[in-house]
Amino acid sequence: MSEIPWLLQEEKKSAAAAPPVVIVIFGASGDLTQRKLVPALHTLACEDLLPEQIAILGVARSPMTDEEFRQSLEAGVEAHGRMTPEHCQRWGEFSERFTYMAISYDDLGSYDQIAQRLAEYEQLFEGCNVLFYLATPPQLYAPIVKRLGESGLSTSSNDETWRRIVIEKPFGHDLASARALNKQLHQVFDENQVYRIDHYLGKETVQNLLVFRFANAIFEPVWNRRYVSKVLITVAESVGVGHRGGYYDQAGVVRDMIQNHALQLLTLTAMEPPVTFNATALRNEKVKVLQAVRPFSTEDEHLASVRAQYRSTDGNGPTYRMEKGVDPESQTATYAALRLHIDNWRWQSIPFFVRSGKYLKQKTTDIAVVFKRAPHLLFPHSTGELLPPNILGICIQPDEGIHLSFRMKVPGAGMNTRKVDMEFHYESDFGDGNLPDAYERLLLDALLGDASLFARGDEIELSWGIVDPVLDAWKSGSVPLSFYEPGTWGPMEADELAARAGATWTPGCAPH
Ligand code: BG6
Helix, strand or coil, rough: CCCCCCCCCCHHHHHHCCCCCEEEEECCCHHHHHHHHHHHHHHHHHCCCCCCCCCEEEEECCCCCCHHHHHHHHHHHHCCCCCCHHHHHCCHHHHHEEEEECCCCCCHHHHHHHHHHHHHHHHHHHCEEEEEEECHHHHHHHHHHHHHHHCCCCCCCCCCEEEEEECCCCCCCHHHHHHHHHHHHHCCCCCCHHHEEEEECHHHHHHHHHHHCCCCCCCCHHCCCCCCCEEEEEEEEECCCCCHHHHHEEEEEEEEHHHHHHHHHHHHHCCCCCCCCCCCHHHHHHHHHHECCCCEEEHHHHHHEEEEEECCCCCCCCCCCHHHCCCCCCCCCCCEEEEEEEEECCCHHHHHHEEEECCCCCCCEEEEEEEEECCCCCCCCCCCCCCCCCCCEEEEEEEEEEEEEEEECCCCCCCCCEEEEEEEEHHHHCCCCCCCCHHHHHHHHHHCCCCCCCCCCCHHHHHHHHHHHHHHHHCCCCCCCCECCCCCCCCHHHHHHHHHHCCCCCCCCCCC
C-alpha cells in the first residue's frame, strides 16, 4: 500500500519528531474507538506519522484489563483499518502503547487517577502534550469537560506543552443546546484548544473542493450568479438506521446529516477565497457564508422543504417505524430536501438545494454545479428541446472525482449535438487505496495543532440557526411528512421542490 500523498517528506519528518503526546480517549470501549479512531492511529503509526513517544490511554465505564482492551482494538484494526496488522506488521509493538482505565465519568476521583497516570507519562517522556478525545455519547460531553476543568487537567503546567480537546458530533441538539455546550467548553478551554469533529471535513475530496476552486484560475470567473443557475448537494445513503434507532429517532436526518455535513459542503462550495490557508482565514470565510444564508421563511416553508420517512409499501422492505428503538408513530424524517438561498453578491437569487436520506437508491455524496444555458442557440438539439446546461459534478464519494458535461457535435451531416463528459477519477490518477480515512487526517491535524478542518464554535451555532427554523416548521405540522419506498431516490415532493426552480436532482456521481 502506498503512502499518504498529502504529506511532504519534510512534514512527515516533523510529525515523527513531534514532542511526546498522550491521547486520552473517553468512550474507549465504544464503537467509534474500535472502528475509526484506533484503526486511524494504527495507519498513522504505520506511515511513521506519529511522534516517537506516544501513549494512548483509553477510559470508559466497563471494567477491562489492558490486554482485553488491546484485543478488542486489534479486532477493530483488522476489520476497519486502511492498514491492517498484516500490512505493516507493527501492531504488536504499537498495541503496547495502549492502556485502559475503568472510570466513572462524573466522579472527580477518576480524574485524579487520570492525572496521576498523566504525571507518570510526563516523567517517562520528560514532559508531554495531552489530547483529550471525547468519543462518548453527547450527554457526557458537558460533565466530562466540567470535571476536566475542576481537576485542573485542561491546562498544562508549563508553556512548552499543550492540552487540547477533540469533541465528536453531534455538537448540540439545536441552537440553544449548542450555545450552552460552547459556553460550558469555554469556561474550561480556550477556543484554540477545542477541535470539533465533522468527519466530512477530513474526507480527501472535501478538502479537494478547496484545491479545485482555489488552485485553478479557470473556475473562479464563472463561479457566481452570472454563470451558475443552481447548485444541488446530495448526501445519500443506501443504509438505514441500523442499531442506532434510539439515537436517530431523537435526531432525524437534519440533525444527523444536514446541520453538519451537508452545510459544510455548502459553505466550501459557496465561500469566497480566503487570503491564506489557515484555520482562522478559512473559517472566517465559511462563517460569512452561513451568515448570508437567508432565514427560512414561514410563508413559503412548505415550498422550500420536504421531509419524509422510508416505508415499504408491500412490507418486504424496511420501514422506519418498525426499526428497533423507533417510536411506531414516529414523525422523525429520514429524508430531507431543502432549498436555500445565500444573500450575498456572488450568489444572489441562485438556489442551493440540499438533500439527504437513508435507504436511498445508492450511497453517493455529490455537488452538482449547474451552469446557465448558452445565451443564444445556434444549433438544433437532437430532441428539439432546449440544449441542456453544462454541469460540473463534484463527486465526494464513492468513485471520488470530478465530471464536467458539455455538448459536442455528433459526427456526420448536419449540426446535431450530444452531451459528453470530461472525467477525473481519483482511483485512476492516484491509484487504489491512496485515499486516507477522514479520521487519519483529523487526528493528525489535531496533534499538529491545525484546526482548519474542524468546526469553530460560531460556525456550529450559525448552522444550527439555519436548521432550527426548519425543524420548528416541521414540528408545527406546516410541512406534511411524506413517505418513500426504500431503494428509491426519495419522495416525489423533493423532485417537485427542485422542479419549481427549474432544477432536476442529478443521478449521483455518474456522468450528468
Ligand atoms: C454520521 C451519521 O455522521 O455520518 C450517520 O451520524 C451516517 O448516520 C454517517 O451514516 C455517514 O458518513 P459517511 O462517511 O459514511 O458518509
